Each structure stands twice: as C-alpha cells, then as structure tokens.
Amino acid sequence: MMKERRFKFDFWTIVTLVIAIVFALFLVYPLLSLFASGFKDPDTQGFTLDNFFKFFEKKYYYRTLWHSFLVTTCTTALAVAIGAPLAYFSTVYKVKLKGLMDILIIISMLSPPFIGAYSWIVLGGRSGVITKFFMNAFGIETPSVYGFGGILLVLTLKLYPYIYLYTKGALKKVDSSLSEAAESLGCSPFRKITTVIIPLIAPTILAGSLLVFMNALADFGTPMLIGEGYTVMPVLIYNEFISEVGGKANFAAALAVILVIITGVMFLGQKYVVNKKSFTMSSLRPIQEKQLHGLINIILHVTIGLVVLLSIIPQLTVIYTSFKATKGAMFTDGFSLESYKTIFDNLGKSILNTYKFGIIAIIIIVLMAMFIAYITTRRRSWLTNIIDSMTMFPYIIPGSVLGITLLLAFNKKPMLLSGTAVIIIIAFVVRRLPYTLRSSAAILYQISPSMEEAAISLGDSPLKTFFKVTAIMMMPGVVSGAILSWITIINELSASVILYTGDTRTMSVAIYTEVIRSSYGTAAALASILTLTTVISLLLFFKLSGKKEISL
Amino acid sequence: MSNSINIENVVKRYGDATIIPDLSVQIKNGEFFTLLGPSGCGKTTLLRMIAGFNSIEGGSIKFDDKEINHISAHKRNIGMVFQNYAIFPHLTVRQNVEYGLKIRKIKKPEMKKKVDDILDVVKISDYQNRLPERLSGGQQQRVALARAIVIHPSVLLMDEPLSNLDAKLRIEMRSAIREVQKQVGITTVYVTHDQEEALAISDRIAIMNEGVIQQIGTPERIYTRPNNIFVSTFIGHSNLFCGIYHKDTIGAFVQFNNGYQVYVHDLKQDCKEGMKVIISVRPEEFLISEEGLKVKIKNRTFLGKYTNYEMEFEKGMVIDNQPSLEYSQDLGQSSRIYEVGESLTLKPNAFKINVFAEDGKSSLIKGCE
Structure with missing residues (x-):
C-alpha cells in the first residue's frame, strides 16, 4: 500500500526550515522577549503596565x-x-x-x-x-x-x-x-x-x-x-x-x-x-x-x-580636517598625516573589524538572500509566506532597539553571544539583509521558471539547476543589492554602538567614540577612510548595475 | 467653429537635419484628412507642428486666415488624441472628459450636459466613474476621443490612435471614430502608417515620404491612379515591368520586353516615341489568357476569397530588386487553382494598369502629375 506523502522532503524544504529556525532564533525570539520585558515589573518580573505609566507621567520622559x-x-x-x-x-x-x-x-x-x-x-x-x-x-x-x-x-x-x-x-x-x-x-x-x-x-x-x-x-x-x-x-x-x-x-x-x-x-x-x-x-x-x-x-x-554643496559639505569637511595638524584633541595650523598615523597605531583594529565583520556578514546575506528569494517566489507555502513577512521586520525596528534586543536575548548561557563578533555580525545581517533580498527577488521575478524546467528536462537535478542556471542568472540583482547592503553595513552605528566591546569596535563606532571624546582629528581620518570606501563601493555599484540611480 | 488648415511652405529642422524641406497642403473645413507614410517620413512631426508641440522653422500654418505659428499649444484650441491615449491616470473617466471644460470655465449645468452627451456619443457612460487603469484599450481610446471632442476644438488631431489596439478592435474603433467625426463635423487630421486604415477612414489622404508629400487625393484615386512608383508600391502591391512607349494611328500603347503590346486606357498621347517606361500592374489586374506574359508559379498561398501566387517571369521582363511578383486569383471567377511549378500566360487589364516614366517619379496616365 502506497503511503501518501504530504510533505515533499527535498533540498528546498531543508533550506526553508533552516531559514525559519534562524529567523525564529535571531529575530522573533529576541523581539518577543524584549516586548515581554516591557510589560514586566523590574523587581518581581510580574505583568505590569507601570513602565508605560512611568513614561507618560514624567515630563522628562514623555x-x-x-x-x-x-x-x-x-x-x-x-x-x-x-x-x-x-x-x-x-x-x-x-x-x-x-x-x-x-x-x-x-x-x-x-x-x-x-x-x-x-x-x-x-x-x-x-x-x-x-x-x-x-x-x-x-x-x-x-x-x-x-x-x-x-x-x-x-x-x-x-x-x-x-x-x-x-x-x-x-x-x-x-x-x-x-x-x-x-x-x-x-x-x-x-x-x-x-x-x-x-x-x-x-x-x-x-x-x-x-x-x-x-x-x-x-x-x-x-x-x-x-x-x-x-x-x-x-x-x-x-x-x-x-x-x-x-x-x-x-x-x-x-x-x-x-x-x-x-x-x-x-x-x-x-x-x-x-x-x-x-x-x-x-x-x-x-x-x-x-x-x-x-x-x-x-x-x-x-x-x-x-543645495548639492550643502549636502556634500560634511564629506569635504571630514576629508579636509583629517589632514589638519593636531595638538592633542585640538586642530592647529598646518597640515600633517598625524591623525592617520594615530588611527593606524591605536584604532587600526576598528578598520580591520569593519572589513572583517562586513565581509562575513555580506557572505551570509548573499546566501540567505538568494535562498529566501527563491523559496518565497518559487516555493510558496504558509511557511515561506511567514518568512517573507519576517524579512520586513528590520524596516520597522530602529537600530538601537535591535541592538538592545539582541543583547538582552543573548547575554546568558547557553547562548552567550554578548561581547563577541558574532552578535555584531548577526545585527549586520538582520538589519541589511532586506536590500540584497529585495533586488534578488526582483530579478528572480523576471527569470522565467521555464529556464529551470529546461535544465531539468535536459537531465540536471533541481539542486544543480539552481546553482548552474538560476543562481547565475540572478547574479546582477544579487550583486547590486549586496553592494548596497555592504555600504550600509560599514556605515552602521545605532546597533553596533550598543553591541560593541573594546575588541569588536568597528570604524563607525570608533568615529562616534572619538567625536564624543572630542578628538576630532582621528575621527576625521577614520571618517575619510569610511567615506572613501563608500564612494568606491558606490562607483562599483553604478559600474556593475549599469544604472545611474539607486533605490533604498 | 471648425475651420480649414492652410499649410504654406513649412520647414522643420532638428539641428542640421531637415525633416520637412518645404511642404504645402490645404485641409478643408470638416474634412477627414489622413497623413500616411512609412515611419520616419515626417507625418507625426507635421501633426505636432499643427498642434504646437513642435516649432516651425519656416513657412506658416493658418487656421482659416489666422496664422498660428507663434501661438502656444494651450491657446490653439485643438483637440488631440495621442497614440498611447494619454488619459490622466489620477482622474476618473468623467473627470478626464471634464478637464478641458473646467479650464474653459464652462458653467456646471452646461458642463454636465455636454459631458453626458459626449459620453453617450462615444458609448462610455457606463464607465464614467471608473479610474482609467480599469478600462480596456478600446474604452481608453473612447475616453481620449470624448475628451478631445467635448471642448469643441477648431481642429481634431489624431496621432496613430489605433496602433495599440488588436486587429478586431481597430476595425470597430475605426468606424466609431469616422461616425463621431461626421456627427460633430470637425476638421480632422489623422496620422497613420496603416494603409488599410487610411483607405477606409479618410476623405482625402496625403502620402508622405522623407518629408515630402508624394500625392494628395481620395482613397480611390490614390489606389487606382498613383502619381509615382513610391505611391504605387507603398499603397497595395504592384508588379513593375520594363517597357517601351509607342504611338500609332489607333493611339498610345506600351510594349513589354517579350514584344507583347497593350493599348493602355488614358495613356498620355504626347510622350516621346520609343522612350523607356515602367509598367505597374497590381496582382488583381492580371487575367489568365492565351497570349500575354509567360510565368511559372514559384509559390502559392491560399487565402480563401482569393489565391496568391508568387511568380517568376522570363528574363529581362521585370525591374530588378522587387520584394515579390504576385498574381491574385479571385476564387469566384476561376475554374481551378494552379499548382506550384505550373506555367501560365497572364494578360494585364488595359483599363487598370499604370505607366510611369523610367525614373519612376511621374505617371504617364492622363490627369496625373
């Protein structure tokens, strides 16, 4: 007797499940626990609305x-x-x-x-x-x-x-x-x-x-x-x-x-x-x-x-002041490379961190974006629909809230991630995945499913077909989206400023802390490097996408 | 209300390129006038000059006696129907039609009546409160027409209005446009590249090529008595033969290169004896006969009412580089359909065929230029 198989268990089912678990673990669970703790009394941990009353009662807060x-x-x-x-x-x-x-x-x-x-x-x-x-x-x-x-x-x-x-x-x-x-x-x-x-x-x-x-x-x-x-x-x-x-x-x-x-x-x-x-x-x-x-x-x-000059003044100021001579935290007359020397001596790690974390994050983003784009356009089910709507979450969650969320969720065993590079990379992936995902899904909509069917009819397995045909045809969309994700990753501050420790400080966090400390010279030098990376990435985006515009 | 359009020696240039070198035409009051030509011939350019969207580099365009060269488009009182309809997507059907009336500050009750009437005329009353994106192409076309006509423009200008519709709808809309135009009695300039459409809809047609009008005339005249080779091959199909012009005591005749002679009806009598000519015969102007032109059938297409044969003539009979040489056999008039490879003898109909000078630029038929 044939047993009816309700669920076809193939590669894409596994992908769907893995992605669902990843989302549940790193997005849904932390968010829910954050929301829950908003309704909890700090001392007794019982349900209360006091936190909200506290906000609306004091002028200092509301x-x-x-x-x-x-x-x-x-x-x-x-x-x-x-x-x-x-x-x-x-x-x-x-x-x-x-x-x-x-x-x-x-x-x-x-x-x-x-x-x-x-x-x-x-x-x-x-x-x-x-x-x-x-x-x-x-x-x-x-x-x-x-x-x-x-x-x-x-x-x-x-x-x-x-x-x-x-x-x-x-x-x-x-x-x-x-x-x-x-x-x-x-x-x-x-x-x-x-x-x-x-x-x-x-x-x-x-x-x-x-x-x-x-x-x-x-x-x-x-x-x-x-x-x-x-x-x-x-x-x-x-x-x-x-x-x-x-x-x-x-x-x-x-x-x-x-x-x-x-x-x-x-x-x-x-x-x-x-x-x-x-x-x-x-x-x-x-x-x-x-x-x-x-x-x-x-x-x-x-x-x-x-108008254009006003908008570009920050970048010009940053680059100009990065070459100013400094005395301690103050600018003095004349020009020098001191600021750059200082950052390579003291803050070199933050530059390295930015590129290291960024590249790891972007690899994860590209893989996830391609898989999610595929399952949400070609393998529609209730589960992929849920995944599809969850990918919208990062749009509505401010970076600082996401930072707090992750920190609260992963600060104790067995999932002790706070203070590690992993938690920063998770924040990067969650916040910047949508850019790559959107352009990957957009290009996949334009690729006819008959392309895959043709490859399968010629004897390729569905999995091989994805990597040999579909993935390659998706590349232009994936790459242009990935560059946007990359640019916004290296400039990310609001989540990483909550998640960083001395060892995992990134460039944008370093700039922020230097500004807070009023050492404007080093901040300017770091910001110049960041701006340069952004501009180069952007020019690469225009070159590869053949477009003269950008949509966020 | 409606008026004539007098176009005198107009010139259109884009930078160094001259699109229209020197063009004159008179369009009569109330007439349905069509500009027909291959793409890039300058027909849309001319229409947009009348509308005021293109500048005029020389000559003048007059509505009746009033020169409009320097009046801007929004003050010319024209109605225009665009190729893509240009229905405002943010307004309902009714609001689209009201748009021009509001600008003219027509009073509410009068506006309501006018809009109701025109919606009835173009048969879209049922959709008046819909947004355009929920209309089919044909319905959008009717909205565009209503919007242009309701303001009672001096002239109605239409730029390939049917080219985005499917074949069946095209024929339906073509009669609708014709009907509405006659009902309102408005001078209309219509641009198309579809010759069948032009023949069916127009009072008169101007055939244009490379910015120059090749012929102006009624559809019948243009089809039966084209002024030159361009018109004869652009409108319908024509087979072109090499020939010699002769005169004798009976009259003028042409001789094909195989020696076959035809006394052509209405052939001019005063041409030079022995001059080389081009003889133009349409596919339906052949008759099967004992004597005439020998052909071999290369290919056959059965089309129901008639059968189209692609033919091969004897060497040296025809002008070189023609796309195809065709004979249409009317099924009602013939005993049997021929097979590929069979040989026939065809006789051109002396009343129908046209004769052109060797350069193809002028016709040797009486009454033609």
Whole structure:
C-alpha cells in the first residue's frame, strides 16, 4: 500500500526550515522577549503596565516623544520642500553635470548621518571654523548648531535625497503625452503642474515622506552628537539602557515597544500608499529636458549647486580636517598625516573589524538572500509566506532597539553571544539583509521558471539547476543589492554602538567614540577612510548595475 | 467653429537635419484628412507642428486666415488624441472628459450636459466613474476621443490612435471614430502608417515620404491612379515591368520586353516615341489568357476569397530588386487553382494598369502629375 506523502522532503524544504529556525532564533525570539520585558515589573518580573505609566507621567520622559515627533515632522516637511522641487527642475530643465550631481547626492545620503553631525559641529559648533570666523571678523554670534536646529539641519540634508530620488523616479514614468494632452486641452503651463504633474507624483512623494519620517525617527547618532539637551526617543532608550546595570532593561524595553509601534504604523502606511494609491504608468516618451537661457538658467544652476554643496559639505569637511595638524584633541595650523598615523597605531583594529565583520556578514546575506528569494517566489507555502513577512521586520525596528534586543536575548548561557563578533555580525545581517533580498527577488521575478524546467528536462537535478542556471542568472540583482547592503553595513552605528566591546569596535563606532571624546582629528581620518570606501563601493555599484540611480 | 488648415511652405529642422524641406497642403473645413507614410517620413512631426508641440522653422500654418505659428499649444484650441491615449491616470473617466471644460470655465449645468452627451456619443457612460487603469484599450481610446471632442476644438488631431489596439478592435474603433467625426463635423487630421486604415477612414489622404508629400487625393484615386512608383508600391502591391512607349494611328500603347503590346486606357498621347517606361500592374489586374506574359508559379498561398501566387517571369521582363511578383486569383471567377511549378500566360487589364516614366517619379496616365 502506497503511503501518501504530504510533505515533499527535498533540498528546498531543508533550506526553508533552516531559514525559519534562524529567523525564529535571531529575530522573533529576541523581539518577543524584549516586548515581554516591557510589560514586566523590574523587581518581581510580574505583568505590569507601570513602565508605560512611568513614561507618560514624567515630563522628562514623555517630552522626548514630543521632541521626536517635532524633529521628524519638520525634517520630513523640509526634505519634501527641498527634494521634490529639486527633482522636478532637474528633470524638466537641462542642468549641467547632472550625473555628478546625482552621485554627490547619493553619496551624501549613504554616508552615516553622524558624520554630518560631526562636520557641522566642526564648522558651526562652539569652537567651529565658521563660528570663530564670524566672531573674530564681525563680532557676530552665529546661531547655535546644537539642539533642535542642528538635528533638523543634519537630518534634512541627509534625508532629502530620498525624496529627490523617489520623485525623480516617478517623474521618469510620467509620459510627456500626458503633459501635452493637458496643453492641448487649453491648460496653461503652471496649471498643468498643479492639476496633472503633482497629483501624479503625489503618492510617490507621500511614500518617500513616510520613509524619511521612519528614518528620522529611528536615527540615533545625529541627536546624540548634536542634540545636546534636546533628547529624542532613540537617545532616551540608549541612555536608559546603558544606565541600567544588571540587565533590568524593562523600562528601556517599554520605550522600544512604543517606538516600534510608531514605526510599524508608518511602515504599514507606506506599504498601503505604494500598493493602493500609486498609478501604474508606463512611459514610452519620458519628459524631455528643456534648455533655459539667461538669468533664469543661472538662478537654476546656482540654487542646485548650493543645495548639492550643502549636502556634500560634511564629506569635504571630514576629508579636509583629517589632514589638519593636531595638538592633542585640538586642530592647529598646518597640515600633517598625524591623525592617520594615530588611527593606524591605536584604532587600526576598528578598520580591520569593519572589513572583517562586513565581509562575513555580506557572505551570509548573499546566501540567505538568494535562498529566501527563491523559496518565497518559487516555493510558496504558509511557511515561506511567514518568512517573507519576517524579512520586513528590520524596516520597522530602529537600530538601537535591535541592538538592545539582541543583547538582552543573548547575554546568558547557553547562548552567550554578548561581547563577541558574532552578535555584531548577526545585527549586520538582520538589519541589511532586506536590500540584497529585495533586488534578488526582483530579478528572480523576471527569470522565467521555464529556464529551470529546461535544465531539468535536459537531465540536471533541481539542486544543480539552481546553482548552474538560476543562481547565475540572478547574479546582477544579487550583486547590486549586496553592494548596497555592504555600504550600509560599514556605515552602521545605532546597533553596533550598543553591541560593541573594546575588541569588536568597528570604524563607525570608533568615529562616534572619538567625536564624543572630542578628538576630532582621528575621527576625521577614520571618517575619510569610511567615506572613501563608500564612494568606491558606490562607483562599483553604478559600474556593475549599469544604472545611474539607486533605490533604498 | 471648425475651420480649414492652410499649410504654406513649412520647414522643420532638428539641428542640421531637415525633416520637412518645404511642404504645402490645404485641409478643408470638416474634412477627414489622413497623413500616411512609412515611419520616419515626417507625418507625426507635421501633426505636432499643427498642434504646437513642435516649432516651425519656416513657412506658416493658418487656421482659416489666422496664422498660428507663434501661438502656444494651450491657446490653439485643438483637440488631440495621442497614440498611447494619454488619459490622466489620477482622474476618473468623467473627470478626464471634464478637464478641458473646467479650464474653459464652462458653467456646471452646461458642463454636465455636454459631458453626458459626449459620453453617450462615444458609448462610455457606463464607465464614467471608473479610474482609467480599469478600462480596456478600446474604452481608453473612447475616453481620449470624448475628451478631445467635448471642448469643441477648431481642429481634431489624431496621432496613430489605433496602433495599440488588436486587429478586431481597430476595425470597430475605426468606424466609431469616422461616425463621431461626421456627427460633430470637425476638421480632422489623422496620422497613420496603416494603409488599410487610411483607405477606409479618410476623405482625402496625403502620402508622405522623407518629408515630402508624394500625392494628395481620395482613397480611390490614390489606389487606382498613383502619381509615382513610391505611391504605387507603398499603397497595395504592384508588379513593375520594363517597357517601351509607342504611338500609332489607333493611339498610345506600351510594349513589354517579350514584344507583347497593350493599348493602355488614358495613356498620355504626347510622350516621346520609343522612350523607356515602367509598367505597374497590381496582382488583381492580371487575367489568365492565351497570349500575354509567360510565368511559372514559384509559390502559392491560399487565402480563401482569393489565391496568391508568387511568380517568376522570363528574363529581362521585370525591374530588378522587387520584394515579390504576385498574381491574385479571385476564387469566384476561376475554374481551378494552379499548382506550384505550373506555367501560365497572364494578360494585364488595359483599363487598370499604370505607366510611369523610367525614373519612376511621374505617371504617364492622363490627369496625373
């Protein structure tokens, strides 16, 4: 008698199970235990809502939520106000050096935000270059870069590129015949913008804004460095967690729950907008760029030049100051390579760590991304659907929350990972897997399953077929995604700053600690190396993907 | 309301390339006028010059007597239907149709009536509250047409409006467009590369090639009496033969290279005796006969109503480098279908065939240029 086999046990079943276990162990279990501890009394470990009451009772705590809200809302509004017009004008009109402009904007977007904070302190801080210049030359006191204004400045310059790139992508899909149709119906050029162009790109701008909002809300490095007394949620979580000795992180956990709920709602909102509200447009004839003449053309170029310059100033400052001579922590006149010498002597390990951890993480990410992309597109089942939705988690969990989560979950035997390189690599993999996964899945959707069937019909086993045919055809998508993952890994701060110990310090953590210690020279030298690596990786991305744009 | 379009000596240049060197045409009020030609012939360029989306480098375009060269597109009062329809995806069907009326500040009750009427005319009232992405290609086409017509434009411009539809829908929409155009009585310029569509829909057709109009005329005239070899081979199929022009006491005739002679109806009488000519015979203009042109059947395609034979003529009879030489046998008129390899003798129909000068640029038929 034949026994009915309900479950086909093959290579892909094993892969699916292994990935499910990995996700359960390193994502679901830590998150659930963090959430649970938010509802526990620190002393008795019984169920309580006191942690939440504590937050909403004291102004010292709940004002951080208000601060966060204010910072993110203003940042988002400013990012739209800068990014959307910039995208519109550079699409509609001829702008010189457009390619360079795009690359500079993308570089400013991909370098870590705390480098921006650091540079603006060097420029406009208490003993900053600009501050001193205005003080000595005119006796004028420049507005402070610390606090709310500083956070807003740095985050806006860091995040408007998202709106810029999103809007640009949407404008590329608007066929010029739509604009001509409006004109043929008697519509004036200005009215055309308000009744046709803006409504068409509005859903995209909205989706981009929610992304900016989530990023601004989750950012830890910027408010930590430049915020000073202006505390926001992620900083409060970090402070509460660090100051709790002995692992009683229940209050910090409750804060994390609040933050994750907000980002979760934002994320769902963003998904909804992208799926339901955006228009399917295909453009045979994209909008042609027009050449402007005379004064208007000059104004256009000067304005765009200023915005790009402002966004790239942090990188320029960092590279410039890294070659300044220093005396202790202070910059002095003249140039030298002292800062570089110092970091190779004292902080060389952090550079090595960044590359070592990064490369290990990226190998794991590539393998996991390819397998997950395959099982979620070609082997759909309830289990792969769950895996598919779990891969979205990193989007809504701020880095600092993830750091705390992993630390709490893996600080005792049998899974004692805290303080090891492993836990940092896990954090890297979890946070940056989605970039590679998304582009791997995207390319797999375009590969016809009949390719695999052809290989199988010619006598290859399904497993061989995957490695000999499918995996190779997926490579372009995998590689371009992997480079993005790589760039964001080496710039990762908010999780690693919680997970590092002396031995596992990475470059971005070292920069952060050096800035905190006010040794700006070494911080600048490290940041320059990081920026250089980022730029080279980015150029490699453009070269390999053949694209001139990037989507995060 | 509707008006004529007078195009006088217009020139179109892109940088150093001249797309249209010097083109003139008069389009009458209320006429359905088609620009037909192979891709890259300048037909869409000309249409977009009328619309105001392309600049005019020389000459003038007038609506009636009013020159419009320097009026911007949104002030020309044109209605335009685009190849990809260009329906606004963020507006419903009804809002799309209302768009132009709102700009013209038409009052609410009047607007409602106008929109209701036009939605009925193009038969899309049932879908008026849908978003365009939920419409089929044919329905989107009707929305585009309604949106262009409802503003009562001076001229209606259509840029290959049917090329994205499947064959059956194309024929259905073609009659719909024709019907609506006649009902509204609006001057229409229609661009297409599909000759069957042009023949079926137009009052007059202008055949264009390389920015120059080759012939303007009614569909019948263009098919039966083409002005030159380009038109004769572009519209329908034509077999081209080498021949000699002769005159005698009875009249003018042409002689094929095998000595066979045909007194061609309406052949000009005043040409030079003995000059070389090109004789153009369409596949359906042959009759099976005792004497005439000897052929061997190379290939056969049975198409129902008629059978198409690909033929081989004796050496030196035909012009070199023709894609194929064809004879269409009408099934209703013939006793049997021939096999590949069989030989036949074909006689050209003297009333139908055309004769061109040796360079192919002018016709030797009376009344042609």
